[in-house]
Amino acid sequence: MTGMLPTTELALLRRLATEQAANRAPSLVAAVVRDGELVWSGARGFVDGTGGEQPDADTQYRLGSITKSLVAALVLRLRDEGRLELNDPVERHLPGTAFGATTIAQLLAHTGGLTAESPGSWWERSEGGDWSALQAGLTSGEVKHRPGRRFHYSNVGYGVLGELVARLRGTSWLAALRAEITGPLGMTRTSPHPEGRYAPGLAVHPFADVLLPEPSPDAGAMAPAGQLWSTVNDLARWTTFVGGHTGDVLHPDTVAEMREVAVVDDGDSWTAGYGLGFQLVRAGGRRLAGHTGSMPGFVSCSLIDPATSTGALAMANSTSGVAIVPLVLDLISIADDYEPSLPQEWRATSTDTRQLDLTGLWHWGPTPFHLRLLPEGGFNLAPAEGRGRASRFRPVGEDEWLGLDGYYAGETLRVVRDSDGRPQHLDLATFIFTRTPYDPAAPIPGGVDEKGWRP
Missing domain, CATH: 2.40.128.50 (Lipocalin)
Incomplete structure (x- = not known):
């Protein structure tokens, strides 16, 4: 990890420490990335919220919905290989659903109209069933809006996309993820369940300084919506990926396409939107991409400004209370305000x-x-x-x-x-x-007046 100036690191740590103390997070970790590198990381609190072990950059937290972005990258790899088109209807690859006319692109951008949550018990706190059980519950009544009409965040949609990946790859979405995304990016500490050092999910009582452990069951067919656990080191690699340092996983143009606006909020001037698997945020003159995440016991956020290549991430083992998005935005601003990036030196290139x-x-x-x-x-x-x-x-x-x-x-x-x-x-x-205005020697549509230019 390359470093930042001591004054910058102190400012970043103070912002992190203030968030952890003021909003009573059992533990809170964060990092800043720039130009494809992790340049700062910090941690505050204790993994059990009471004392003892403190977190570090190798401690796992649950990512929640950041999982969706990794699943989206799997789908775009299939597109780039010619295995599917984004405008393909779901029916072409997953026959027999009640929403077969919905397109893959609409599922990626949460405009497919599907219900937000899977039918039955709240999936985030319940042991999940398989695809057959999920599909059986997704009747026509679970299509809440005409596909393409509006943004309607759908965890279910990413359960469907996970099954789509499994069908086309002939393996589980998790196996595909390890082989195609986390493995090549060196994200060796990203897994569907906690392994090694990890922070347990906790709820903090709103009116007393006491804690309640949260469950972390396997979500089954809904796992592509929020199952993964990861660390600061691994999430930093993913954050730089979103910013364009994609290695051999996807072409940078494809990731840039994922960052394009597919749908925005309904304000007069949009501040939040969604692309193909990425949340989009406009704040402080920046246009950032990434994703937030929340599961019982955890909140997380990863955002990067592709224009400056500065990004930040944060994870806490608290069900609520931590202002995770403002924290990440502040970390990015502090990094750029204290140490503004210098433009690359100009030099001649091997232009054709x-x-x-x-x-x-x-x-x-x-x-x-x-x-x-x-x-x-x-x-x-x-x-x-x-x-x-x-x-x-x-x-x-x-x-x-x-x-x-x-x-x-x-x-x-x-x-x-x-x-x-x-x-x-x-x-x-x-x-x-x-080369000249309205050159009469060129096939100008409508022709050029034979008398030419005149006073």
């Missing part, structure tokens, strides 16, 4: 110089644009002045480029060359870009 003839000034009608090559092999096309339709592109074929973001995301740009092989115009989703 064969594309230099594409660079420079282009015009969409009378509006000037600049095309600039990017280090990763693509280019950026943006208005020369002010704001407008700017997008990045990556090559997909000979003189063909795919839009990655902005207005032209998913659209194809084609370079049309003259008889000498020089770029004559760009054809982007029917828009023609030329």
